[in-house]
Amino acid sequence: MTAAARPTPLQRLSSLLYLHPRLLLLLLLAPPLLWLGVIYLGSLFALLLQSFYYIDPFSGTIVREFSLSTYRELFTAANADIFLRTVLMAAAVTVAAAIIAFPVAYYMVRHASLKMKALLFLGVMLPLWSSYLVRVYAWKLLLAKEGIVTWFAEQLHLTWLLDAILAIPVIGGPSLSISYIGTFLVFLYIWLPFMILPIVAALERVPRSLTEASADLGARPGQTFRKVVFPLAVPGVVAGSIFTFSLTLGDYIIPRIVGNSRPFIGLAIYQLQGVAGNIPLAAAFTVVPIVVMAVYLVIARRMGAFSAL
Amino acid sequence: MSNPDSTAVSFSSVSRVFGEVRAVDNVSFDVGEGEFFSMLGPSGSGKTTCLRLIAGFEQPDAGRILVHGRNVEGVPPYERDVNTVFQDYALFPHMTVYENVAYGLMIRKVPSAERRRRAEEMLEMVKLAGMGERKPSQLSGGQRQRVALARALINHPSVLLLDEPLGALDLKLREQMQDELKSLQRRVGITFIYVTHDQGEALAMSDRLAVFNHGRIEQIGAPGEIYEHPATAFVAGFVGVSNLCEGALAQRLAGSTRPFAIRPEKISMLPASGAAPDGAVTVLGKVSAATYLGSTTRFVVALEGGGELTVVRQNSGGSLSVTPGDGVRLCWSRALMQPLQGPAK
Numbered sequence: 033m034t035a036a037a038r039p040t041p042l043q044r045l046s047s048l049l050y051l052h053p054r055l056l057l058l059l060l061l062a063p064p065l066l067w068l069g070v071i072y073l074g075s076l077f078a079l080l081l082q083s084f085y086y087i088d089p090f091s092g093t094i095v096r097e098f099s100l101s102t103y104r105e106l107f108t109a110a111n112a113d114i115f116l117r118t119v120l121m122a123a124a125v126t127v128a129a130a131i132i133a134f135p136v137a138y139y140m141v142r143h144a145s146l147k148m149k150a151l152l153f154l155g156v157m158l159p160l161w162s163s164y165l166v167r168v169y170a171w172k173l174l175l176a177k178e179g180i181v182t183w184f185a186e187q188l189h190l191t192w193l194l195d196a197i198l199a200i201p202v203i204g205g206p207s208l209s210i211s212y213i214g215t216f217l218v219f220l221y222i223w224l225p226f227m228i229l230p231i232v233a234a235l236e237r238v239p240r241s242l243t244e245a246s247a248d249l250g251a252r253p254g255q256t257f258r259k260v261v262f263p264l265a266v267p268g269v270v271a272g273s274i275f276t277f278s279l280t281l282g283d284y285i286i287p288r289i290v291g292n293s294r295p296f297i298g299l300a301i302y303q304l305q306g307v308a309g310n311i312p313l314a315a316a317f318t319v320v321p322i323v324v325m326a327v328y329l330v331i332a333r334r335m336g337a338f339s340a341l
Numbered sequence: 342m343s344n345p346d347s348t349a350v351s352f353s354s355v356s357r358v359f360g361e362v363r364a365v366d367n368v369s370f371d372v373g374e375g376e377f378f379s380m381l382g383p384s385g386s387g388k389t390t391c392l393r394l395i396a397g398f399e400q401p402d403a404g405r406i407l408v409h410g411r412n413v414e415g416v417p418p419y420e421r422d423v424n425t426v427f428q429d430y431a432l433f434p435h436m437t438v439y440e441n442v443a444y445g446l447m448i449r450k451v452p453s454a455e456r457r458r459r460a461e462e463m464l465e466m467v468k469l470a471g472m473g474e475r476k477p478s479q480l481s482g483g484q485r486q487r488v489a490l491a492r493a494l495i496n497h498p499s500v501l502l503l504d505e506p507l508g509a510l511d512l513k514l515r516e517q518m519q520d521e522l523k524s525l526q527r528r529v530g531i532t533f534i535y536v537t538h539d540q541g542e543a544l545a546m547s548d549r550l551a552v553f554n555h556g557r558i559e560q561i562g563a564p565g566e567i568y569e570h571p572a573t574a575f576v577a578g579f580v581g582v583s584n585l586c587e588g589a590l591a592q593r594l595a596g597s598t599r600p601f602a603i604r605p606e607k608i609s610m611l612p613a614s615g616a617a618p619d620g621a622v623t624v625l626g627k628v629s630a631a632t633y634l635g636s637t638t639r640f641v642v643a644l645e646g647g648g649e650l651t652v653v654r655q656n657s658g659g660s661l662s663v664t665p666g667d668g669v670r671l672c673w674s675r676a677l678m679q680p681l682q683g684p685a686k
Contacts, residue, residue: 239429239431241427241428241429241431242431242433244396244398244418244425244427244431245425245427245431245432245433246433246444247397247398247417247418247419248396248398248418248419248423248424248425248493249419249424249444249445249448249492249493249496250419250445250448250449250496251419251444251448252419255448259433259444259448260433263435264434264435
């Protein structure tokens, strides 16, 4: 071996990067920053800009001038119904998902054996591997009047119960697949993994010694849960709720396939930009979920949801 | 310890098995009221499992545990009158220091004014007055350790369990905390059961200590007793440093093949021509290594006829200057040799 072999260009490059860590950082961060800054945020601002244009009511063309007339159009009673319907649905789905996800996540982290845990992870992830559309259509069939849910209710002589549920005003309907209940169930099914996984991640960061310390200091299991485990898992619940809430706010496929075809925000945007060609109003509509999410995050912060991070 | 009223914790033939491993294997001991009792042993020797059995995080598979005369079988941790200082402190990260300390009182629904008064008293006692509004993440390791101590002591437990509480601290702080813990224990008069793998710590703080190995207790006694009269080769080797002699070497030095231990600092080193006192055990050898350790120097001496002994000598000045290669005469009083049970390891 020669004592001073000439460095190859590759070796010289790695030395250069080693000696100039900022250069390396810049090289690594340039693509994601370009993507986030220019394409992602840029298109979002372009969208927001669109919402300040308006449609000329006579010619039907877009007038590229700053105006608040599109926002005046946005806040009509019919549109307020759409916002309310969507936000209530998103809130209901989020609360139900949190209630179902928490025990599952808790079991996975605290009690399940390694094998069981892997199995449960697979169970949570598996639906995400198949097509979203196929799953939604499958649910339409399950919930239909001729579907398996109705059949099951018949076998158990619980048809009266199903009828009673469907007879509830507003959320009921002729069948599960043509009611808010059906839309709610499908939303809940589709977004549940996005609630379970963040809660699992949060619970895994709570060391067992903390629950032992709480028991040691005299707290019964219920008290330990309320005072220690749950407060420390709240950031996970909030992270999950951001997913379920915002995904429900923006979805336009599920309410079209399962439900009573009353419009949700996503559906309204889809129709405004597609059929009606009213891009400014569609853009104004998209501002609504952004504002709702911003308000939600501020409230979550105020309530100390992130203080345990 | 025969009076049952003065026994804080009593183990009789307690075992705890995890799968194939007998973590605690037929262990019996009594801890007296107000005693500072240490459980010393290497990791995996069963000392922490014993502590968890007292706290109630584990249940014994066999045997009986009494806490103040009450059989605690099936009693959950939250109904036991003992509190624990955890190795990682286990402070609640979402609560302030004050909320952490007052946690036990809050659970027992002590009125909030009294809660605050007692928590402040406790914080003062552990020298953290005025830190109540901070979060644990804003404290140093030593401060967190004090919070954990205050949080456990505020409940006036009958027994305080400490699981290597000083393990994460640096040496200086550890020595300072040893003194503080010891004086704190005298002031509050609560029974302390202290788990550690640091023999120096156990010797310095305990009234009595139990040396654990492979889930069993090798020896129980006062620090001086354990150090001066180790019962087994394991204790002789784990608590302090010992020369373990057995077989032919033991035969040659002591006149019997029974293994024995001799502490390096008990061996005197004379010039090869020097005369040993009457009745002393004596042997000639050659210094093969000398390590300067500040206050002492450690010599390894190869003996004539095989074997070697370690000798430690104070660097007090004026004593015989010895360098590797020198011939020396070693001698010690017969009474300082400690006969051991079982084979040396």
